[in-house]
Amino acid sequence: MNRKACYIWDESLIKECDRLPAVSNRASMVHNLIVSYGLNNNLKVIRPTAASYQDLKEFHSESYLDHLKCFIDIDEDYITNIQDEEYGIGYDCPPVSNIYELVSVLAGGSITAAKCLLLGISSVAINWCGGWHHAHRFGAEGFCYVNDIVLAIEKLRLKFNKILYIDLDVHHGNGVQDAYNLSKSVFTLSFHKFEPGFYPGSGGIDDIGTHTGRGYKCNFPLNAFYTDKTLEFAFEKIFPLICSKFKPDAVVMQCGADALVNDPHGGACLTEHGYIMCLRKVLDLQKPTLLLGGGGYKHPNAARLWTNLTAVVTGVELDENIPEHDDWPKYGPDYLLSVQPSLTKDLNTEQYLNECIAKIKCNLNTMAANSNQFLPSKSKVEANKNSTGEGIDIKQDTKNVKELGSQMENKTKDVYDFDD
Numbered sequence: 552m553n554r555k556a557c558y559i560w561d562e563s564l565i566k567e568c569d570r571l572p573a574v575s576n577r578a579s580m581v582h583n584l585i586v587s588y589g590l591n592n593n594l595k596v597i598r599p600t601a602a603s604y605q606d607l608k609e610f611h612s613e614s615y616l617d618h619l620k621c622f623i624d625i626d627e628d629y630i631t632n633i634q635d636e637e638y639g640i641g642y643d644c645p646p647v648s649n650i651y652e653l654v655s656v657l658a659g660g661s662i663t664a665a666k667c668l669l670l671g672i673s674s675v676a677i678n679w680c681g682g683w684h685h686a687h688r689f690g691a692e693g694f695c696y697v698n699d700i701v702l703a704i705e706k707l708r709l710k711f712n713k714i715l716y717i718d719l720d721v722h723h724g725n726g727v728q729d730a731y732n733l734s735k736s737v738f739t740l741s742f743h744k745f746e747p748g749f750y751p752g753s754g755g756i757d758d759i760g761t762h763t764g765r766g767y768k769c770n771f772p773l774n775a776f777y778t779d780k781t782l783e784f785a786f787e788k789i790f791p792l793i794c795s796k797f798k799p800d801a802v803v804m805q806c807g808a809d810a811l812v813n814d815p816h817g818g819a820c821l822t823e824h825g826y827i828m829c830l831r832k833v834l835d836l837q838k839p840t841l842l843l844g845g846g847g848y849k850h851p852n853a854a855r856l857w858t859n860l861t862a863v864v865t866g867v868e869l870d871e872n873i874p875e876h877d878d879w880p881k882y883g884p885d886y887l888l889s890v891q892p893s894l895t896k897d898l899n900t901e902q903y904l905n906e907c908i909a910k911i912k913c914n915l916n917t918m919a920a921n922s923n924q925f926l927p928s929k930s931k932v933e934a935n936k937n938s939t940g941e942g943i944d945i946k947q948d949t950k951n952v953k954e955l956g957s958q959m960e961n962k963t964k965d966v967y968d969f970d971d
């Protein structure tokens with residue numbers, strides 16, 4: 552498919568994402584850099600629709616969503632109570648005014664991106680405001696209030712039987728993996744820093760899913776300061792293998808920017824080149840692909856990374872000198888687009904990486920052994936829904952696709968270019 556990639560954007564998405572306490576004002580910085588290069592002219596810009604309560608319920612519990620609605624006007628003096636803490640509100644996910652509205656808009660961005668793939672509007676959809684991989688069904692965690700990724704995957708599953716989820720954030724994508732731990736339909740692959748005391752603490756090499764999903768989860772735990780070379784070595788050995796065994800129908804890639812060098816919450820040493828290498832391999836698959844953001848706490852570097860990745864998708868080569876725009880002073884002292892590599896020693900030896908690769912190959916045989924029980928899934932997030940006895944029938948799924956189609960046709964005014 553040679554159509555332009557979809558880029559999810561409107562003022563409210565940026566405004567709401569800018570309100571996230573951990574990445575305050577990052578979204579506008581990312582978008583402004585993309586626009587400063589004129590990349591929006593090479594993209595099909597799509598206005599997102601905020602997620603409804605029904606949409607959010609596809610993954611999140613009603614009790615959590617209802618609790619979020621309580622945060623209307625929060626001031627600095629607000630003291631969290633026991634109920635807040637039960638839902639993960641406090642500490643790294645502080646209360647925010649109108650947080651329910653914020654999560655509806657954030658999730659709506661990724662759901663809209665998924666709809667673009669579902670309807671064949673494009674083969675690649677981008678939402679740099681999404682990628683909140685730590686949020687759980689019953690609560691917030693690790694700066695993430697809503698798991699837009701699971702919600703987008705659930706939307707994709709209306710059409711695509713098998714989804715490969717790839718997570719490049721420096722932290723293990725625990726929220727997404729947990730949602731699909733029992734699933735054969737969603738394979739999760741996460742590369743992350745893994746050492747004692749490093750959040751979230753899960754994602755070891757033996758963490759491969761449970762029961763029916765066993766072998767369909769893959770974690771590549773890396774030592775601190777991993778570089779592009781290490782990621783490339785690991786990715787090139789594992790990714791093709793998973794693709795040949797799992798044969799995904801669509802790919803969702805979380806491109807969390809906190810594995811970039813010098814991230815305040817990171818501890819890895821990637822530059823944009825590591826991510827670009829992974830992205831190129833994913834695009835080579837020529838499957839519908841959803842690209843999402845995630846962590847990334849040195850905002851100019853997150854903007855650099857996601858602008859670079861957008862350029863790869865659009866096939867545009869960018870000038871190394873960042874164009875002058877309102878945020879330009881924030882890119883000093885060099886005002887360059889590249890993230891500069893570090894001289895810190897990568898603690899991953901070739902021997903360690905080869906040991907991991909051998910173990911993962913062995914784990915993938917578990918999937919092969921388990922796959923004879925494979926049935927194209929018609930269920931929602933199995934791990935959670937099965938426990939509550941809920942499900943969805945395939946007729947309902949098909950009906951939803953049609954409804955989406957007509958809805959999108961009726962909303963062609965929402966599909967527009969920047970100049971309109």
Ligand SMILES: [Zn+2]
Nearest residue numbers: 720722809846
């Ligand atoms: Zn992270």
